[in-house]
Amino acid sequence: PTRAEPPIPAKPTSITTSSEGTLEREGGDSRERNELWRGAMAGRAMMFATGDEVEVSSKDEGFRGAWYEARVARSKPYGRLYTVVYDHLVDDGENPRPLRETVKAAYVRPRPPRRGGLFPPHLPVDARYNDGWWVGVAVRGRGEAAERYTVCFPDSREEMEFPAADLRAHLEWVDGEWVEPDEVTPGTAAMAFPIGTHVEVSRNRRDSLPAWFVATVQKLILKSYLLVKYQSLKADDKEECLKEVVDVQHVRPCPPRVSGKKCFNLLEQVEVLHDDGWCIGVVSRNCGGSRYIVKSKHWEGEMKFSQDAMRLRHEWTDGEWVLATKEEFEIFERGTKVEISSDEDGFRGAWYAATVVELLSGNMFRVEYEALRTDDETELLKETVNAFHIRPAPRTPAVKEFKLLQEVDAYYNDGWWIGVISRVLEGSRYIVYFKQTKEELEFGHSELRIHVEWINGNWIRTSEALPL
Missing domain, CATH: 2.30.30.30 (SH3 type barrels.)
Known part of the structure; x- marks a missing residue:
């Protein structure tokens, strides 16, 4: 076309x-x-x-x-x-x-010139959404005359469908002139990954936790987007490997393989190859025969891996690989206010407020929930949890109002669930979209808080990558 x-x-x-x-x-x-x-x-x-x-x-x-x-x-x-x-x-x-x-x-x-015609795959476009024009990349058209298109937004990793009338070919306004996307010089970060480079791309798995997948760069798009083809990750219902347009912030070089590594030590931070992606974990036991038990937030309990499917965890920091140290778990004193996550169906993805009532051996804690109750509703639920499922109660700044597309936690069914503001209503009320369930629910201002992540002992606003 x-x-x-x-x-x-x-x-x-x-x-x-x-x-x-x-x-x-x-x-x-x-x-x-x-x-x-x-x-x-x-x-x-x-x-x-x-x-x-x-x-x-x-x-x-x-x-x-x-x-x-x-x-x-x-x-x-x-x-x-x-x-x-x-x-x-x-x-x-x-x-x-x-x-x-x-x-x-x-x-x-x-205002840029409007241009008709078709929008071929991987063409940068502007999509009209919520009264504004947002930069995205066309993925595919639908219908005999391509009346509708799927557009991806690499910054947020979202895909949405638009009628052709709500799309226009993207142009860049540079030094007083409209410039075609192919004429835009990629940014420094994107230039570090030329076409043909093997990289690793971060993607959220079904458990909503990120893993790293090996891919090859096929095209540089605009200043910070890369078209990659995954090495093992397959497209839905297809035999061929998945292609995706991603922002360079989700890409890193392939980490170094440490030569001469004969064994892994207890509590050593590792990455293990699980379902085609490299997941972060901690060695909890050596089973002998080059096999290890690894704990991770990606799965409940423990899983066994061979040494061939393991590597030391490295962090890509300021353009250099830094070897991660042994896992040091937070020690919560009795009476500390915390939040607890769960891997059980119906609870996965939420955080529940609790108080530590007892410190146990093996990085385990006994907690009492603030809202969850026993099956007979006679008392607050007490439970034993491991260090992978506990974090301090977050300190989130108070805000007068939440804004469209802002990432938030919504209090629902006694827990805090991550979502995105999809609509701002009158009277300090909001519609929140939950990606995991593809649902929208209405909440009042007091039922929402800014979403933050507990990473390496700091509260981080993930949408801005800034510590609080």
């Missing part, structure tokens, strides 16, 4: 500088217009005049990465600011009306 060329305007326009320092459109050729736009970007004048149709981006959480259609209401040359009125976003007042706000000039760009 081929893509149609961008439409040619009947009368090209250029831009001139007004007495107020703004740019006004007049007749002229596109070369002159681009020169003037580049001059505006260099700080000699404001690029847009009152009434110009533009797109505006935002750094606010929940809006980052999208472009929203608007019109310029006023330019402020001395502050390099624009006041814009959005086409589709509205304010939250009693009488909703188009949202009006003042933004930095750096967050404003012209």
